[in-house]
Amino acid sequence: MEKSSRPPIVTIHGSADEGAVAAALELADLVEAKPDAVLGLATGGTMVGVYAAFVREARARSLDVSRVRTFNLDEYLGLAVDDAKRFRHFMELHLFGPLSIPSEHAHFPDAERAQTDAVGAARDYESAIEAAGGIDLQLLGIGRNGHIAFNEPGSSPDSRTRVIELHGATRADAAPSFGGLAGTPERAITMGMGTILEARALRVLAFGEAKAPVVERMLHGEEDPETPCTFLRGRHGDLAVHLDRDAARLLH
Numbered sequence: 001m002e003k004s005s006r007p008p009i010v011t012i013h014g015s016a017d018e019g020a021v022a023a024a025l026e027l028a029d030l031v032e033a034k035p036d037a038v039l040g041l042a043t044g045g046t047m048v049g050v051y052a053a054f055v056r057e058a059r060a061r062s063l064d065v066s067r068v069r070t071f072n073l074d075e076y077l078g079l080a081v082d083d084a085k086r087f088r089h090f091m092e093l094h095l096f097g098p099l100s101i102p103s104e105h106a107h108f109p110d111a112e113r114a115q116t117d118a119v120g121a122a123r124d125y126e127s128a129i130e131a132a133g134g135i136d137l138q139l140l141g142i143g144r145n146g147h148i149a150f151n152e153p154g155s156s157p158d159s160r161t162r163v164i165e166l167h168g169a170t171r172a173d174a175a176p177s178f179g180g181l182a183g184t185p186e187r188a189i190t191m192g193m194g195t196i197l198e199a200r201a202l203r204v205l206a207f208g209e210a211k212a213p214v215v216e217r218m219l220h221g222e223e224d225p226e227t228p229c230t231f232l233r234g235r236h237g238d239l240a241v242h243l244d245r246d247a248a249r250l251l252h
């Protein structure tokens with residue numbers, strides 16, 4: 001990917017809710033202008049407010065979402081298909097269900113196949129994104145360790161979709177929802193940094209004080225594979241970052 005010198009647009013909102021609404025309004029504008037838009041989606045606490053606001057906005061505008069196609073960033077390996085911790089379940093709950101987005105339009109990397117055929121599962125996900133015409137707008141959260149999707153420390157900027165061992169900090173952050181570390185998945189399948197950087201627009205959201213150090217590194221630090229979010233800033237021509245005051249606390 002060509003390096004781009006266009007700086008990110010950083011907005012510091014008065015609250016996380018305001019940041020979530022800003023991202024949701026942009027999504028709604030995109031779908032209104034392009035009803036068959038291809039959306040790159042993320043899971044996690046940061047996204048709950050974004051999807052709630054998007055559902056409200058889509059209903060208020062009577063948006064037709066029947067032709068939208070979605071590609072989620074990642075999925076854990078080793079969870080049963082009906083496990084409520086699956087990212088597909090999260091998306092059904094917060095977005096696909098409320099807006100009746102057809103399940104055949106909602107794509108996830110194939111975590112079952114990835115257990116025995118990681119290369120095939122990864123290749124087919126990349127091909128599906130390409131066949132859809134690429135991602136118009138990709139939503140991204142950031143891990144406290146600087147991960148983007150599950151591109152953990154050590155990931156390269158040109159990495160592609162693959163199976164990855166989850167970092168200790170990522171598993172520790174997820175452990176409470178899995179009833180402790182022992183029950184927390186050890187692996188996931190994730191879009192790569194290179195895959196993500198090919199999306200036509202990137203929207204990063206980070207809220208809360210715990211994200212402040214990594215936000216500071218993303219926006220002011222040198223590129224560093226130990227903090228993969230540092231690869232976003234200088235490598236994309238359409239990057240916007242939505243923060244609340246707490247997440248922006250260390251910016252100068």
Ligand code: F6R
Nearest residue numbers: 042043044045046141142143149
């Ligand atoms: C989720 C994902 C992760 C999260 C990140 C932040 O699909 O890819 O990179 O975006 O871990 O998670 P929250 O929002 O829970 O702080």
